[in-house]
Amino acid sequence: MVRTPCFDQNGKKKGSWSEEExxxxxxxIQKYGIWNWREIPKYAGLARCGKSCRLRWLNYLCPSVKRxxxxxxxxxxxxxxxxxxxxxxxxxxxxxxxxxxNEVKNYWHSHIKKKRLTKQNHVYKSRARTSRLKxxxxxxxxFGYENSFDHLPILDTSDQPTINEPTFSVISPxxxxxxxxxxxxxxxxxxxxxxxxxESIWSELLNFDTxxxxxxxxxxxxxxxxxxxxxxxxxxxx
DNA sequence: AAATCCTGCAACCGCCATCTT
DNA sequence: GAAGATGGCGGTTGCAGGATT
Numbered sequence: 001m002v003r004t005p006c007f008d009q010n011g012k013k014k015g016s017w018s019e020e021e022x023x024x025x026x027x028x029i030q031k032y033g034i035w036n037w038r039e040i041p042k043y044a045g046l047a048r049c050g051k052s053c054r055l056r057w058l059n060y061l062c063p064s065v066k067r068x069x070x071x072x073x074x075x076x077x078x079x080x081x082x083x084x085x086x087x088x089x090x091x092x093x094x095x096x097x098x099x100x101x102n103e104v105k106n107y108w109h110s111h112i113k114k115k116r117l118t119k120q121n122h123v124y125k126s127r128a129r130t131s132r133l134k135x136x137x138x139x140x141x142x143f144g145y146e147n148s149f150d151h152l153p154i155l156d157t158s159d160q161p162t163i164n165e166p167t168f169s170v171i172s173p174x175x176x177x178x179x180x181x182x183x184x185x186x187x188x189x190x191x192x193x194x195x196x197x198x199e200s201i202w203s204e205l206l207n208f209d210t211x212x213x214x215x216x217x218x219x220x221x222x223x224x225x226x227x228x229x230x231x232x233x234x235x236x237x238x
Numbered sequence: 239a240a241a242t243c244c245t246g247c248a249a250c251c252g253c254c255a256t257c258t259t
Numbered sequence: 260g261a262a263g264a265t266g267g268c269g270g271t272t273g274c275a276g277g278a279t280t
Contacts, residue, residue: 014249015248015273016249016274038264051250051265051266052249087269088271090269101267103247110247137267240280241267242279243278243280244276244278245261245268245277246277247267247274248272248274249273250271251272252268252277255265255267256267257264257265258262259261259264
């Protein structure tokens with residue numbers, strides 16, 4: 001769970017922190033406080049860069065950091081604030097005394113996100129594999145929520161090479177305002193479709209009048225919905 | 239028992255905002 | 260106002276250890 005210690009070209013140590021290093025940093029900060037992260041390692045006798053010291057202090061050594069399992073209440077707060085703010089981990093962490101942004105982010109990715117996807121998975125997974133759009137297709141949407149999936153582009157990843165996650169944006173058709181900049185709920189295409197249907201987040205958007213323009217940009221895929229003509233344009237190529 | 243896969247999380251990286259000179 | 264320094268943030272990676280085959 002830790003990185004193997006090594007040294008960069010400047011002779012600065014990288015990787016996991018030893019107990020001795022922890023003690024040195026802790027002792028220095030307790031005695032002199034935090035005044036300049038760049039200089040602190042030098043004076044504390046550490047062969048580390050300032051950023052590394054800062055991170056180690058804030059995420060692990062700082063006495064206010066709370067260790068241990070998350071409570072149900074904390075989890076609920078994270079979910080609620082994530083719906084409100086997206087991946088603004090520092091904002092979310094501010095509402096959770098003792099938790100750091102890094103910790104909250106890790107918790108989201110390893111616990112909450114997975115839990116939520118699992119819940120949806122069984123419903124839509126098979127459908128997501130039934131067909132694929134290789135070229136531009138035009139699909140007339142019908143947005144009664146319960147049957148909308150028959151009309152949205154269905155993407156299949158079964159023989160897709162491993163790719164970076166697509167970048168997603170959701171833009172309000174009326175104001176061009178970015179609603180969900182790059183929401184992680186839109187991950188790989190297989191889960192992309194599932195995530196689209198995640199009611200808690202999308203239900204208000206899956207309404208014919210207010211349906212957002214949805215755009216997916218990466219080297220492999222593009223699709224968008226135009227509120228003007230009610231056409232979904234999908235392009236999926238490898 | 240050994241090999242392989244999966245998971246959780248500490249730590250790194252790069253970008254951007256703010257501060258200082 | 261410009262340039263450099265510093266801090267802060269979010270995305271990503273690496274790997275130990277547990278689970279599964």
